[in-house]
Amino acid sequence: MAASVAAAQSPGYILQQNQQTLRNIGASAASAPLASPAVAAPATPAAKLSDNKPRLHLGLLLPVEAPQLGDAAQVVKAGFDAAAQQDSNVQLSFVALASENDAVKGYQQLLAAGANVIVGPLTREGAANVAAQASVPTLVLNTLSKAPAGGKVWSLSLAVESEARQIARMMRDDGRKAPLVLFNNDALSTRLRAAFSESWTQRHPSAPLELNMTQPDGEQLSTLLAGADSVFLALDDKEAEASRALLPAELAAYATSLINTRQAAPALDGVRFVDMPWFLMPNHPDAAGIARPATPLTKATERLYALGVDAFRLGKALGQSRNPASIRLRGVTGDLQLGKDWVIQRELPTAIRGESQ
Structure with missing residues (x-):
């Protein structure tokens, strides 16, 4: 197993809260084939419209082969895959990064593969680099320190x-x-x-x-x-x-x-x-249909899995909406809303410690 992801450069909350070594979550984390940083993974079959065009081609970009980030990225990918299994109308391509320094190269590979919406990468530095190059709707999975140009980039994070x-x-x-x-x-x-x-x-x-x-x-x-x-x-x-x-x-x-x-x-x-809601409302209809991790995880780690679930759902919503600012999603990481800027707002349910959760 890789070292604790807390040691990664510029860690966000999604990484920093994991102080212990992440567990391998098994086959669910590797359900799509990995690619080298130079080659996009083969796209999965997609359901076709009557004119024989795919509904949506969603690209995913994660550092699953990076020494310090690989375990965290695998958990995010497992959640993404779990959500994708509920929807056969989306074509998928995946690029596995060995370093987030290759994020822009991987982004270009996904564009060349035909992706019209891209999700990832995972760190602040990688997100900033991709945001500066974005040419299609792009959902980065960390915070951005400044507004991205062009109006095609949104940020989904678990920022504390x-x-x-x-x-x-x-x-x-x-x-x-x-x-x-x-x-x-x-x-x-x-x-x-x-x-x-x-x-x-x-x-x-x-x-x-x-x-x-x-x-x-x-x-x-x-x-x-x-x-x-x-x-x-x-x-x-x-x-x-x-x-x-x-x-x-x-x-x-x-x-x-x-x-x-x-x-x-x-x-x-x-x-x-x-x-x-993934934890506080596990039987909610929007969470009940999604497969849980194949092996038990700490709650800190499982939050990354839930992030992957909502990353897929939001990526799909961005690809299907002509007015992204109107998107509202009852996600497993919270009630999600695209505000006036590039940040996806999350509203969380409340609970009292010691009561049934």
């Missing part, structure tokens, strides 16, 4: 910042006036803190209270709690559990999907959080 912003809205809707943000020096925690604070101050006159929990100060925590009516745990599951144990049980607590793991954590019971 969007969850923090949704939590800020949720707390306002719940009537919270004085949230306390608990964070630490971890990069992911810092991003959560910044996104929450930015969203909160956009609609509230005062900034939230904040406390760095890297070296907890009990006296300072007590002082801040005296003025707080709620807490946002901008932390991973282990740190959130440790911090929650220091708080009054009756204090309303909120967190992101980082706390939704398969590990028991009684201290987190009662915490409100957001996560994708």
Whole structure:
């Protein structure tokens, strides 16, 4: 197995949350033939219209042969393949990359193979390189730091910042006036803190209270709690559990999907959080028809699988729509909407830790 994908250059949330080695998910991850970076994989048969033209030719571009990204990319591809198996009206081509430095070359190969919509690649650098060259509707699977030119590129990611912003809205809707943000020096925690604070101050006159929990100060925590009516745990599951144990049980607590793991954590019971329908609504009609991973995965890893499912569905929607801004999709990663810019917005369902999920 490759090393942890957390070590990859410019990791996004979809990569960074996977701190442990990813498992091989078996045959479902390799259902389409892999190609060298120089050759597009053979297209799968497609259903034909009456004029003998394929409905849609969808190209997929992932670094499944890259040393650090290969395992993550295989999981994304497995989810993509699972969704594709539910729809025989889409022709598929696939290019396997050994490095995301070859993303533009792979993109051109998919164009030469006839793809009229392309999905991928996976890292921020690869996404930016492809976005600069896009000539057909393209769905990159990470965030973009600047607006792509030409209006043909959209970004679908599991960026943790969007969850923090949704939590800020949720707390306002719940009537919270004085949230306390608990964070630490971890990069992911810092991003959560910044996104929450930015969203909160956009609609509230005062900034939230904040406390760095890297070296907890009990006296300072007590002082801040005296003025707080709620807490946002901008932390991973282990740190959130440790911090929650220091708080009054009756204090309303909120967190992101980082706390939704398969590990028991009684201290987190009662915490409100957001996560994708793939986990919180497994029997929803939009998720029930999709095959689950062939072998058990951690929830952090399985989020990549769900990303692949929605990547296929959104790619198909982009290829069939004359007005992409009108696309609305009840995806397995959330309710998806193309806004005024290039970012696919995700709205997640909510749950309470310790209740049935």
